[in-house]
Amino acid sequence: MTTTGPIGIFDSGYGGLTILDKIRSLLPQYNYLYLGDNARTPYGTRSFEVVYEFTLQAVRKLFELGCPLVILACNTASAKALRSIQQQDLPHLDPARRVLGVIRPTVECIGNLTQTRHVGLLATEGTVKSQSYPLEIHKLYPEIRLTSVSCPMWVPLIENNEAQSPGADYFVQKYLDRLLSQDPEIDTIILGCTHYPLLLDKIRCYTPSHIRLVEQGKYVAASLKDYLIRHPEIRTHCETGGNCLFLTTESVEKFRESAHVFLHQEVQVRTIALE
Numbered sequence: 001m002t003t004t005g006p007i008g009i010f011d012s013g014y015g016g017l018t019i020l021d022k023i024r025s026l027l028p029q030y031n032y033l034y035l036g037d038n039a040r041t042p043y044g045t046r047s048f049e050v051v052y053e054f055t056l057q058a059v060r061k062l063f064e065l066g067c068p069l070v071i072l073a074c075n076t077a078s079a080k081a082l083r084s085i086q087q088q089d090l091p092h093l094d095p096a097r098r099v100l101g102v103i104r105p106t107v108e109c110i111g112n113l114t115q116t117r118h119v120g121l122l123a124t125e126g127t128v129k130s131q132s133y134p135l136e137i138h139k140l141y142p143e144i145r146l147t148s149v150s151c152p153m154w155v156p157l158i159e160n161n162e163a164q165s166p167g168a169d170y171f172v173q174k175y176l177d178r179l180l181s182q183d184p185e186i187d188t189i190i191l192g193c194t195h196y197p198l199l200l201d202k203i204r205c206y207t208p209s210h211i212r213l214v215e216q217g218k219y220v221a222a223s224l225k226d227y228l229i230r231h232p233e234i235r236t237h238c239e240t241g242g243n244c245l246f247l248t249t250e251s252v253e254k255f256r257e258s259a260h261v262f263l264h265q266e267v268q269v270r271t272i273a274l275e
Contacts, residue, residue: 004239005066006031009073010058013041013159014255015195016073017262019102022217023071024244026225031239033067037274038250042155043076044124044193051126055081056089057274059099068237071224072101075123075192075216079103079130098234105223106190106216107136113212114144118185121148122175123192124155133192147186149179151193158195161258163202172199173206180208190214198262247272 007030009020020034035058037043043051055077062070072078078101085099110119121133128150137146153171157163180186189211191197197215207213228235246269248255259267 003066004237005068006033006243006245007238008032008059008062008065008067008070009034010055010062010070010077011036011072011074011194012043012054012076013038013155013195014258014262015155015158015193015198017259018194018197018215018217019071019073019220020244021263022221023224024242026218026221027228028242029240031241032244033062033065033247034244035062035247035272036249036255038159038248038255040249041159042124043074043080044126044150044155045152046076046126048080048130051076051080052084054274056085059085059089060093061272061274063093063097068097069234070097070099071220072099073194073220075102075194076126076130077101079127079132096233098231100224100227102194102216102220103132103136103192105220106192106214107133107140108223109214109219110137110144110188110190111141113214114188116185116187117141117144118183118187119144119146120179120183120186120189121146121192122151122154122179122189122196123148125150125152127192133190145183147179147183149175149182151175151196154199155193155195158198159258161261163198168199169202169205172202176203176206186211188212188214191216244268246270249274 082101128148134146246267255269
């Protein structure tokens with residue numbers, strides 16, 4: 001790797017924009033390239049094999065476009081594809097480049113947040129089934145009890161701009177009640193999907209006030225900052241400049257509309273194909 005390039009941010013749809021927003025706020029000096037596979041979202045109900053294939057296609061594309069570092073800003077992709085890409089594919093694609101996920105940075109903060117050592121996870125079906133969160137939490141905090149509930153309706157609501165609709169309240173309350181009925185001692189809930197901050201106001205309405213809600217963005221951003229400090233060999237290849245380009249596998253118009261909801265700004269976006 002001899003050239004410089006932007007930091008790549010990949011998500012199955014729009015959820016990764018919540019991660020990008022926090023990263024850009026903390027690290028505004030870098031250029032970023034965001035890729036949303038909106039045409040094939042959601043990933044949460046897809047098999048390990050399909051998620052891995054789709055995620056690898058995205059990583060390859062971002063590498064081709066010059067990214068020395070790619071963040072999988074998608075819990076399902078991080079759960080089902082990250083380890084395979086790191087261990088099997090990077091040595092052949094380019095061992096000098098890096099691919100990181102969002103699960104480990106989220107887990108690392110949990111030990112300092114929970115007092116009861118009872119933690120809840122709200123995530124996609126794919127992330128829950130992967131067992132990635134309990135495995136990572138057990139490595140760092142074996143005393144913590146994790147209770148997980150999948151929320152299959154939340155991502156479709158957000159992707160279709162229905163997060164603030166009255167109908168969303170039913171599904172938000174339904175999954176929260178299910179989680180807390182399984183373990184009333186929970187004092188910390190991980191929002192284990194990068195889409196979920198768009199439902200944060202409704203989630204807070206149905207969550208007891210003593211329970212802490214963990215949004216991933218600021219923890220992933222802080223972890224990336226620390227990573228770049230510790231790895232100057234990667235940092236020196238990430239362009240400075242503060243610009244951001246957006247790519248989507250679906251319509252430009254829909255992406256612009258949704259990105260405005262997520263980021264509260266107009267964005268430059270173009271369509272790209274993955275294969």
